[in-house]
Amino acid sequence: MPLRFVEPAAEYYRVPLTIRHLLDGVLTKAGDQRILYRDQVDLSYREFVGRVGRLASLLEAVGAKPGMTVAVMDWDSHRYLEAYFAVPMMGAVLQTVNIRLPQPQIAYTLQHAEAEILIVHRDFFPIVEALLPLLPQVKAIVAIMDNGFDAVPAWAVGEYEAMSAASSPDYPFEDFDENAVATTFYTSGTTGNPKGVCFTHRQLVLHTLAISAPFGASDAAPWIGVGDVYMPLTPMFHVHAWGFPYIATMLGLKQVYPGRYEPQTICALREIHRVSYSHCVPTVLEMVLNAAEDQGADLAGWKVTIGGSALTRNLLARGHAHGMLLGAAYGMSETCPVVAAAGRRGPPADVGEAGVPDALTLAGVSAPLVEVQIVDEDMNPVPHDGRTRGEVVLRSPWLTPLYTGDQTATAALWRGGWMHTQDIATMDPVGQVQIRDRLKDVVKTGGEWVDSLQLEEIVATGEGIAEAAVIAVPDAKWGERPLAVVVPTPGTIPTLDSINAPVDYAISQGLITRYARLDRFEVVDQLPRTSVGKIDKKRLRARHAEGASS
């Protein structure tokens, strides 16, 4: 295409979209603004930027080079924020290590990412010591003592604070290609080894810019903005703490880093520093609500974005009762992560049974520069009627370009030029996405998709049912059929009719397709669960397959 291009001025300064430039202008606006770590550290942005330089200098001194992986194992801290900037700004790749993975998987991710330098908090010294024999590529480990006065371990090159203080704040950061990789981390898949994703400087800068616009939020829905005091409640090893530390720093907000999550400390930090914006998974919100109720802590006016799993109406109502402003957002490891956020758009929101606007619990509307499609198995878009299910597929500048070193998974991820989320959802006429199920859990029967999650919720409301799970089982005629696995209440003997009673009602109300009517069920004493307490459908399916073949 014969487009028009111009030759810029000889001295024109071309700004690449690199992490470094997120700091442009920040010191002039917020040089004296504060960045805090628990009750231990209180830095100005001026000091923070100096410490970013010091960290780069000390990493270079212990052998870090552009292109090398530098891994961090820490709780949420100012040091982690320093690494968010210093490591990519020097051209190296930041690996944010998921310290909740089983030890062998931590070893796997450090090996796979070829991490050559580690920055490790003392709480993880036992893990690192155990893993060291498996990590011959590691050149240097910087120890974070975090106000502990024990001796620095012999295998460490030194202590973070002491090394930082002895290093120059004037690291000569340079501009470079914005398509260089900035970060990498691993998804904790339920099958096989964790899969590595990575993000370039350009991707992170565009995510930061686009997500700092209040694209879904309104007065009723929370979002980050100027004037807020920010505290992350999503671990910084988890998808860039959803990108908000970059946004908060770019906007020059006051920031509070809570270290290891302790509900009482969180409530205290929130009150002392008037934290006004945070983000977390529902479990952490529940933890905070419990602690606040125990302590009588004030949560009023606290804006919290909820992601990771569904924000239920009950949890939303509980937060609202405390005067919190809650709203859901949507994303995953592969998406940097934010691609959508809930809000109230157009006419006043529906107020659900719990007395809160239902719209706030949805995955929400797409962010700027994000295209969300809900597609059927042949990649045809489904109607935006709020009812028809399909897989969420995405296009956006900030989606991981691959699973590192896994060509098969990479090809499946980007099949057909769209990133496949494996989430099953609906979209309503105003673009609000509602996540319904995981692709692997949905029951494809007679050309219809039945949400296992919805069906098991319906079954669980039945008389005499303590718990229920629904899985798909193969069926010669229908392709698949739903199988309900139920735990009855003591003394109850469920029948197909008793189990189908609430299902029939839901069908009669148009809430679920008639293909959801059960023709088989199993009774068990208890449902298998994963380490984080979710129903383990993989084990249920395996168990059923064994039973069927035996």
Place this chain on the structure above:
Amino acid sequence: MPLRFVEPAAEYYRVPLTIRHLLDGVLTKAGDQRILYRDQVDLSYREFVGRVGRLASLLEAVGAKPGMTVAVMDWDSHRYLEAYFAVPMMGAVLQTVNIRLPQPQIAYTLQHAEAEILIVHRDFFPIVEALLPLLPQVKAIVAIMDNGFDAVPAWAVGEYEAMSAASSPDYPFEDFDENAVATTFYTSGTTGNPKGVCFTHRQLVLHTLAISAPFGASDAAPWIGVGDVYMPLTPMFHVHAWGFPYIATMLGLKQVYPGRYEPQTICALREIHRVSYSHCVPTVLEMVLNAAEDQGADLAGWKVTIGGSALTRNLLARGHAHGMLLGAAYGMSETCPVVAAAGRRGPPADVGEAGVPDALTLAGVSAPLVEVQIVDEDMNPVPHDGRTRGEVVLRSPWLTPLYTGDQTATAALWRGGWMHTQDIATMDPVGQVQIRDRLKDVVKTGGEWVDSLQLEEIVATGEGIAEAAVIAVPDAKWGERPLAVVVPTPGTIPTLDSINAPVDYAISQGLITRYARLDRFEVVDQLPRTSVGKIDKKRLRARHAEGASS
């Protein structure tokens, strides 16, 4: 630098930063949202996007090609918005013609930009007819009759609406290099021919993303956001209407285009459509306030960003009295334009004499990805003390890379790797920029910079002075000295002492340097003014130079 790069999935979709992608996801969120033109047109976004395709199809049919310049001469309309998207999206360059320039300068800009296709509103037919002999390169002119029933002129290829209706909405827009030029227009300099600036797709997309973040705004200061109803009050030929039509469209806001600015129509549209966000120069705000006071129109809650020239405390107070939310922003033709906006950051704002926060009248704090420096003549940054003057120089991804076809001006614009604004300003410790003077008007005397604007304001407060202007005149000892040119009130004979009385007071209060004390003045009957009513300092300087040499 040996950075890390990855090979994306074979089917990875790389999103270029082109105008086309500002529309990503908009139809899913806002397909039924409205775009209005006066009381004449009411479109859904779905129709609008179809019309963008139609416009591209019709332009192609009359000879438009990638790389070609398509010029628009229209009032603020949905058609202009269509051109904002369709022309760059097809790879062509949109020239937004300043229809307020003198006719020979309009001809010059059309020649210089090599505009081959024109889209012209009937109000400008006389101009175009007069200029046609001078524009041999023009291949086709599309006439906008705008509900007028006259015959389409013989020199036009057809009428916009008829041609649009007959064209396909399914223009095959493609992805292409984001560094292609998207728009061009001309600054109305006071000397010589207008200078052409241009902006690439990448620049416009980054401007749109970064400026949609509320980077300076707070509750007290206005900015655009989700839920707003948008109406431009800065002409769309003027620096992309400050970029807000792109932001409003990307966010899927309801938009109202007012056509030619008529204060009564503006007030009526504002009320009928509940317009909540606009932007304009102070003169338009005054016009609107006058009309509202005449009509008794309600302006309460209307957020308006003021730029172009200073938002005075008096005008701010007048707007506040109507319940408007006003705040200044800063930029120019060369800067896309927004680089800073006023707001209230940190502790509660100072409330000035007029009862409004002074901070709202400042140029404000820098936008994300913008670096503002205030430098002396040797390019050294001056202290951020709110007092020391220097020239505003900028770095950002969205500054014009050149003046088209003018190497000398281009080199001066980007001297030393920073874009020179020729604005004299101060910066305070929290990064708030206050514009003080134009570089060409400042008086450089004894190593100090004296603002001509500040000094003439002080002189004008003196007894017996009706009006005053201050210009720099050469001085062998001091380099330059200020010369006051005053218009006395009838019957008054000013003396150097009487003129210096308010200056001495200002010096004693530390408001202005002692180098500002006048040692010369001239008395005139009236001050020369430019066509827009500003004091014509160029003529004053020329007149004085003649007088001095004669």
